[in-house]
Amino acid sequence: MLVEWVAWLLRTVAEAVFPFLASWTWIPWYTIGLIHVAAAVLGVISVIAMFLIWLERKVSAHIQDRLGPMRVGGWHGWAQSIADGIKLLLKEDIIPAMADKPVFKLAPMIIFAASFMSFVVLPFSRTLIVSDLNIGILYVYGISTITVIGIIAAGWASNNKWSLYGAMRSAAQLVSYEVPVGFSLLAGVLMAGSLSTVEITLTQAGGIWHWGIWRCFPFSFIAALLLYVGALAETNRTPFDIPEAESELVAGYHTEYSGFRFALFFLAEYTNMFITSALVVILFLGGFTGPIPVSFVPDFIAGPFWFVSKTLFLVFVMMWIRWTLPRLRVDQLMSTCWKYLIPLSLVNLGAIGLWVSLRG
Amino acid sequence: MLEFYNVFWFLIIGLVFVLVNLWLSSLLRPSDPYDVKLTPYECGEESQGTGFVRFNPRFYVIGLIFLLFDIETVFMFPWAVVLKGAGPFVLIEMVIFLAILVVGLVYAWGKRDLEWIKLPTRW
Numbered sequence: 001m002l003v004e005w006v007a008w009l010l011r012t013v014a015e016a017v018f019p020f021l022a023s024w025t026w027i028p029w030y031t032i033g034l035i036h037v038a039a040a041v042l043g044v045i046s047v048i049a050m051f052l053i054w055l056e057r058k059v060s061a062h063i064q065d066r067l068g069p070m071r072v073g074g075w076h077g078w079a080q081s082i083a084d085g086i087k088l089l090l091k092e093d094i095i096p097a098m099a100d101k102p103v104f105k106l107a108p109m110i111i112f113a114a115s116f117m118s119f120v121v122l123p124f125s126r127t128l129i130v131s132d133l134n135i136g137i138l139y140v141y142g143i144s145t146i147t148v149i150g151i152i153a154a155g156w157a158s159n160n161k162w163s164l165y166g167a168m169r170s171a172a173q174l175v176s177y178e179v180p181v182g183f184s185l186l187a188g189v190l191m192a193g194s195l196s197t198v199e200i201t202l203t204q205a206g207g208i209w210h211w212g213i214w215r216c217f218p219f220s221f222i223a224a225l226l227l228y229v230g231a232l233a234e235t236n237r238t239p240f241d242i243p244e245a246e247s248e249l250v251a252g253y254h255t256e257y258s259g260f261r262f263a264l265f266f267l268a269e270y271t272n273m274f275i276t277s278a279l280v281v282i283l284f285l286g287g288f289t290g291p292i293p294v295s296f297v298p299d300f301i302a303g304p305f306w307f308v309s310k311t312l313f314l315v316f317v318m319m320w321i322r323w324t325l326p327r328l329r330v331d332q333l334m335s336t337c338w339k340y341l342i343p344l345s346l347v348n349l350g351a352i353g354l355w356v357s358l359r360g
Numbered sequence: 361m362l363e364f365y366n367v368f369w370f371l372i373i374g375l376v377f378v379l380v381n382l383w384l385s386s387l388l389r390p391s392d393p394y395d396v397k398l399t400p401y402e403c404g405e406e407s408q409g410t411g412f413v414r415f416n417p418r419f420y421v422i423g424l425i426f427l428l429f430d431i432e433t434v435f436m437f438p439w440a441v442v443l444k445g446a447g448p449f450v451l452i453e454m455v456i457f458l459a460i461l462v463v464g465l466v467y468a469w470g471k472r473d474l475e476w477i478k479l480p481t482r483w
Contacts, residue, residue: 038373097398113374131366175426182433193444331476
């Protein structure tokens with residue numbers, strides 16, 4: 001929908017200026033529109049990630065009774081992330097002599113491309129979505145798993161012991177927490193009866209009491225909570241930040257990365273925080289629908305506003321958790337997942353399944 | 361299929377973004393590699409041996425159990441979409457399917473393969 005509009009707009013303008021372009025078919029125009037949309041999404045991602053990095057520094061500072069960045073750009077150091085980005089672009093790109101160079105170079109690309117591709121199905125409003133895939137949730141679930149391959153590739157290719165240990169831990173953690181996340185996603189899908197992100201959101205339209213979190217109370221609430229805990233682990237956030245436990249593993253799988261390649265890992269991490277929070281919002285917190293059924297502003301303004309503010313709230317809670325809780329030990333991490341979260345999410349899924357099949 | 365055409369172009373644009381930025385960075389950044397700089401980082405000590413070390417076989421066990429559950433999840437996605445209005449029989453079928461896999465989890469648990477430090481099995 002969005003791509004068609006952009007393509008139509010570009011075509012109309014371009015044909016008015018250069019009449020000979022009228023001979024072009026629809027497909028090149030569609031592709032040109034798509035490229036513009038993708039570039040716009042890249043811009044959005046960069047802004048979101050930079051904002052989140054700045055926010056993380058401010059939140060952590062205020063939790064620890066500090067002020068955080070205050071100088072760059074004037075008001076509360078708002079330009080700090082931009083300055084850091086430029087600095088990372090200007091830093092030397094060091095690739096260790098013993099590293100597996102092709103894999104070393106490929107790993108950050110895989111991780112960044114995976115987090116970028118997840119944005120295809122995030123619905124900012126009913127029409128403001130790149131592509132409403134009919135398998136949207138499955139798509140995000142699959143694409144986000146590709147991150148594991150990037151992390152293992154990064155850790156292995158670095159030829160560094162810290163990196164390898166970090167990557168192995170990270171892979172074990174990511175695949176383990178993938179299971180309760182999958183079951184919790186399934187719980188949301190069960191209640192909505194669809195995999196399309198827009199359709200799932202529309203089943204929750206009509207005010208805060210229609211949101212998924214209340215639909216099979218308390219089971220849906222537990223599912224939302226499990227999904228959120230899984231999201232913390234999937235994005236390697238405290239209390240599950242074993243892979244990059246800086247006090248024991250230096251920086252985990254990206255120890256050997258510097259300059260812009262490191263920036264890609266950082267960008268992908270904060271983008272993934274946004275995406276996983278957005279998944280919770282789509283399935284359980286009403287997505288782009290507002291908390292009251294009456295709307296005073298058009299959908300294309302209210303939708304993005306509610307979607308982004310709910311998601312940012314969840315991201316803020318992630319940061320809050322990071323600066324409040326200590327890190328789990330690696331054995332505690334695994335037993336939390338396999339002995340508590342997975343049985344709980346299975347039973348919870350069964351309960352929601354029973355509810356849905358009996359009450360509809 | 362048009363939707364997946366979008367996904368394909370997103371992959372390409374994502375990779376192009378990375379490559380363009382790396383190229384841009386290569387124009388701007390300094391490049392002064394020397395032997396010591398290119399050694400693996402080991403907290404300032406001289407690096408010992410290769411980085412391709414052995415690691416705990418627990419990771420393989422975790423990987424194997426994960427594979428089972430992940431395939432199970434993939435099977436459950438189409439089921440989850442149609443369950444609403446399909447009646448309790450469809451639910452019972454999935455419960456049987458899950459029960460078989462839960463037996464596997466219980467077995468791994470009983471064998472103490474979910475512990476991080478492998479203890480002697482109880483049976």
